[in-house]
Amino acid sequence: MISSIETDKQILLNALIVSNQKSRKGGKTNPKTSSSPILPHGDSIASGQWLETLAAISPAAIYRTDPDGHCVWVNAKWSDHTGRPEEAAIGEGWRKAVHPEDLARLDKEWWRAAHRREPYVGEYRYIRPDGSVCWVLSRTTAQTDSRGRVIGYIGVCVDITQLRDAHEAIKNADPELTTDLTTREREVAVLLAEGRSNKQVASRLDISVRTAEAHRARIMRKLRVGSLAGLVKYAIKHRLIEA
Numbered sequence: 053m054i055s056s057i058e059t060d061k062q063i064l065l066n067a068l069i070v071s072n073q074k075s076r077k078g079g080k081t082n083p084k085t086s087s088s089p090i091l092p093h094g095d096s097i098a099s100g101q102w103l104e105t106l107a108a109i110s111p112a113a114i115y116r117t118d119p120d121g122h123c124v125w126v127n128a129k130w131s132d133h134t135g136r137p138e139e140a141a142i143g144e145g146w147r148k149a150v151h152p153e154d155l156a157r158l159d160k161e162w163w164r165a166a167h168r169r170e171p172y173v174g175e176y177r178y179i180r181p182d183g184s185v186c187w188v189l190s191r192t193t194a195q196t197d198s199r200g201r202v203i204g205y206i207g208v209c210v211d212i213t214q215l216r217d218a219h220e221a222i223k224n225a226d227p228e229l230t231t232d233l234t235t236r237e238r239e240v241a242v243l244l245a246e247g248r249s250n251k252q253v254a255s256r257l258d259i260s261v262r263t264a265e266a267h268r269a270r271i272m273r274k275l276r277v278g279s280l281a282g283l284v285k286y287a288i289k290h291r292l293i294e295a
Contacts, residue, residue, distance in 0.1 A: 113188070113209040115141065116195075119202050121162065133188060133211060135180030151177035151185065162192070166205070169194065175212065187213045215256075218242040232274045238292075240267040244280065245287035 107114055113130040117123050126141040134140075134149040141149070150158060154176035165172035171193040178186040192207030218239060233241060236257070243253045254264040277283050287293045 110208075111210075115146070115207055115209070117192075117205045119204055121166075121205070124204070130209070133186045133209060134178045135182060135184070149178045149180075151179045153177075165192075166194070166202075169202075172207070185213070186211055187216050218246075233271065237267055237271050237274070240264060241271050241275075241283065241287065242292050244268060244271070245284050245293050 107127040110127060110129060113133050114127045115123060115130060116125045122143050123141045123146045126138050126146070128138060130136075130141055130146075131138055136149055140146075147155060158174065158176050161174050162172050171191055173189075173191045175187060175189045178188060180186065188209040189212045190207055190209045192205050194202045195204045195206055197203050239257060240253055243256060248256065250261050250264045250268060253259075253268075254261045257264070259267075272278065272283065275283065275286055277286055284293075
């Protein structure tokens with residue numbers, strides 16, 4: 053694990069899933085399990101269309117399993133992460149997409165959380181048919197019926213490959229660069245050097261565009277570079293990014 057990216061990962065998870073929904077009556081949460089999502093008012097068809105739209109536009113992979121952990125549904129984003137069709141995830145098919153070195157650990161951590169009636173949170177790798185790897189941060193929580201019995205699990209996977217790569221580059225960078233820049237400034241520097249706009253940097257790091265612009269100005273000043281091209285050259289020289 054890379055401890056310096058824990059905050060960024062939590063921001064990503066919090067933006068994509070609320071594991072403990074508030075009840076309609078008292079507004080209280082159950083710390084152990086989550087209830088069904090609160091759907092918009094209307095008939096079941098409208099609710100179904102709403103859920104289909106949400107699944108289609110979600111930037112995260114969303115999945116649902118039965119009580120035994122057998123996959124019953126994934127959205128299209130799962131295919132982007134794994135390079136496999138959605139139907140390949142059904143049953144235990146999703147296990148074939150998990151990197152062999154991570155599968156045993158994933159099983160252990162998943163079921164430990166399930167037995168404790170706690171959400172599972174962890175990171176692991178998908179390996180695509182072409183051999184490329186996608187690192188994901190996953191959170192899964194139980195779905196329960198009116199009697200509190202677990203009827204399945206629902207979760208999300210967020211692609212954190214670029215985030216891990218960026219922090220790994222910073223970790224291995226020349227000390228001259230890391231001495232002057234804060235952790236956040238280093239993150240911004242890497243993203244800018246990769247060609248990200250201020251808006252994209254802001255979205256990636258969950259900060260405002262104005263804050264991203266302020267970071268950029270400070271980075272330029274600290275590194276004594278007068279242009280983005282200069283920043284790119286500096287980042288390549290100090291092995292923050294590849295040429």
